[in-house]
Amino acid sequence: MSYFLGIDGGGTGCRAAIADAQGRIVGRGMAGPANISVETQEACANILAAARAALAEAGQGRLDQMTAVLGLAGANVTAAARALQAMLPFRRARIVTDAVTAALGALGQDDGIVAAMGTGSVFAVQTGGRLRQYGGRGFVLGDEGSGAVLGRTLLAEALRAEDGFAPMTPLLRAVLKELGGAEGAISFGFRARPADFAAFAPRLLAPGDAAAERILAAALVQVQAMIEVLQAGRGLPVVFLGGLGPHYAARLQGHWPIRPPKGSGLDGALHLARQQA
Amino acid sequence: MSYFLGIDGGGTGCRAAIADAQGRIVGRGMAGPANISVETQEACANILAAARAALAEAGQGRLDQMTAVLGLAGANVTAAARALQAMLPFRRARIVTDAVTAALGALGQDDGIVAAMGTGSVFAVQTGGRLRQYGGRGFVLGDEGSGAVLGRTLLAEALRAEDGFAPMTPLLRAVLKELGGAEGAISFGFRARPADFAAFAPRLLAPGDAAAERILAAALVQVQAMIEVLQAGRGLPVVFLGGLGPHYAARLQGHWPIRPPKGSGLDGALHLARQQA
Numbered sequence: 001m002s003y004f005l006g007i008d009g010g011g012t013g014c015r016a017a018i019a020d021a022q023g024r025i026v027g028r029g030m031a032g033p034a035n036i037s038v039e040t041q042e043a044c045a046n047i048l049a050a051a052r053a054a055l056a057e058a059g060q061g062r063l064d065q066m067t068a069v070l071g072l073a074g075a076n077v078t079a080a081a082r083a084l085q086a087m088l089p090f091r092r093a094r095i096v097t098d099a100v101t102a103a104l105g106a107l108g109q110d111d112g113i114v115a116a117m118g119t120g121s122v123f124a125v126q127t128g129g130r131l132r133q134y135g136g137r138g139f140v141l142g143d144e145g146s147g148a149v150l151g152r153t154l155l156a157e158a159l160r161a162e163d164g165f166a167p168m169t170p171l172l173r174a175v176l177k178e179l180g181g182a183e184g185a186i187s188f189g190f191r192a193r194p195a196d197f198a199a200f201a202p203r204l205l206a207p208g209d210a211a212a213e214r215i216l217a218a219a220l221v222q223v224q225a226m227i228e229v230l231q232a233g234r235g236l237p238v239v240f241l242g243g244l245g246p247h248y249a250a251r252l253q254g255h256w257p258i259r260p261p262k263g264s265g266l267d268g269a270l271h272l273a274r275q276q277a
Numbered sequence: 278m279s280y281f282l283g284i285d286g287g288g289t290g291c292r293a294a295i296a297d298a299q300g301r302i303v304g305r306g307m308a309g310p311a312n313i314s315v316e317t318q319e320a321c322a323n324i325l326a327a328a329r330a331a332l333a334e335a336g337q338g339r340l341d342q343m344t345a346v347l348g349l350a351g352a353n354v355t356a357a358a359r360a361l362q363a364m365l366p367f368r369r370a371r372i373v374t375d376a377v378t379a380a381l382g383a384l385g386q387d388d389g390i391v392a393a394m395g396t397g398s399v400f401a402v403q404t405g406g407r408l409r410q411y412g413g414r415g416f417v418l419g420d421e422g423s424g425a426v427l428g429r430t431l432l433a434e435a436l437r438a439e440d441g442f443a444p445m446t447p448l449l450r451a452v453l454k455e456l457g458g459a460e461g462a463i464s465f466g467f468r469a470r471p472a473d474f475a476a477f478a479p480r481l482l483a484p485g486d487a488a489a490e491r492i493l494a495a496a497l498v499q500v501q502a503m504i505e506v507l508q509a510g511r512g513l514p515v516v517f518l519g520g521l522g523p524h525y526a527a528r529l530q531g532h533w534p535i536r537p538p539k540g541s542g543l544d545g546a547l548h549l550a551r552q553q554a
Binding site for chain 1: 353354355411412414415417418419429432433436437440441442459460462463464466467469502503506
């Protein structure tokens with residue numbers, strides 16, 4: 001009897017599932033963070049902890065006999081992926097980015113476009129069983145429309161308004177006050193990680209503030225234009241994922257068919273694992 | 278006989294000058310970096326080394342009898358300025374940002390606008406002897422039109438072009454190749470300091486590349502709009518400083534009177550020191 005292991009690991013946690021040859025899930029497990037570009041050793045320990053928990057629930061199978069697919073944050077850093085590969089005890093293991101497994105889970109076998117709009121952003125297109133990733137270049141040079149970029153844009157706009165370069169609004173004033181004025185906002189900006197900026201993004205979603213509406217409208221234009229490039233006129237269905245996904249989906253309705261995700265990133269990893277065998 | 282000390286300190290070095298009551302410079306000195314928000318103790322040591330060198334050249338006066346004005350990078354970080362203040366041996370010392378002394382040096386007593394376009398960017402307006410600083414919010418949340426922001430924009434555009442979201446050009450292709458492709462550019466972006474990004478800005482100034490021209494045109498529009506806000510219709514003369522200053526001056530001719538700087542940041546510090554007395 002052969003079993004398949006799927007892993008879905010990101011910056012906040014790691015999930016594992018074991019499926020049998022028919023695709024039925026027989027065990028699940030969870031553990032701590034698994035962003036392999038941040039801390040490869042710790043990520044490996046958490047991946048194995050989640051896998052062993054799934055194995056215990058399944059009550060059958062052995063890790064060194066399993067075909068595993070791991071969808072992991074940071075797997076686009078080749079050196080980290082190579083280092084992790086050497087540590088894994090599975091019979092076969094394939095490491096891909098969590099964006100790939102999320103997209104496969106969301107689309108299943110269907111052609112379509114996935115726009116994952118969370119703290120970061122990343123896009124994928126699947127046609128004829130081939131999946132290709134776009135964007136996901138990170139907070140400094142990319143991640144267009146992501147929570148981190150939206151939050152950073154909000155803070156920058158507040159500082160511009162404080163100088164008279166943009167109109168001051170109630171939201172901008174409130175944000176400046178919370179951060180201790182312009183000096184506080186600047187020092188927050190220098191030490192903030194992407195998730196710290198992203199914590200401000202939900203503030204843009206409440207209606208009625210002119211600055212919030214302008215920032216959100218610009219992000220919608222940018223994300224729509226990126227999806228149009230990926231569509232290349234094909235009218236593929238689009239699945240929005242991530243914390244901001246439903247908000248983009250609601251505001252970009254009517255341009256293309258918008259679909260809910262078929263499954264999770266863990267489903268995508270298991271699907272790929274069964275394909276490997 | 279009373280003497281005045283001016284200090285102009287930034288991330289790469291620190292200059293000192295001593296002037297007599299008539300404003301004649303009687304001694305000059307130089308030393309290492311003096312960005313006080315980065316390393317306050319080291320900055321203080323370099324400031325004192327430069328001051329002692331100026332004193333040696335002057336052959337007269339005593340530091341503990343001098344009125345000093347220090348124009349220093351990082352002086353907008355209040356805690357750093359306060360810590361430095363407690364370490365200084367001068368009779369009186371006033372600490373301001375290097376942007377303030379640069380603007381005072383550039384304008385002298387005249388009304389006008391200063392746009393300092395270097396690795397970062399900062400603006401100042403002087404009217405009726407009052408100087409106010411604008412912008413200079415740093416690389417993450419501001420520094421519009423600066424070398425660091427232009428360089429970062431170039432790299433981000435190269436990554437977008439690599440994904441098909443923007444047209445690929447010879448410059449974008451060359452930049453990606455130098456950085457080892459998209460993955461190399463992304464990891465460069467995560468570890469690069471502002472000066473590392475700014476090193477790419479001169480590439481935008483060579484004519485003929487469509488992406489470079491688009492990025493530069495957008496920066497010109499943004500900087501022009503900021504100066505229009507500061508002008509508030511007054512038609513004040515504008516002085517451009519910094520490595521990119523001459524390039525902005527050449528490309529924004531005709532909107533307002535553009536003037537060369539009257540003097541340096543050290544002149545501005547000495548001017549302020551004599552005003553203090």
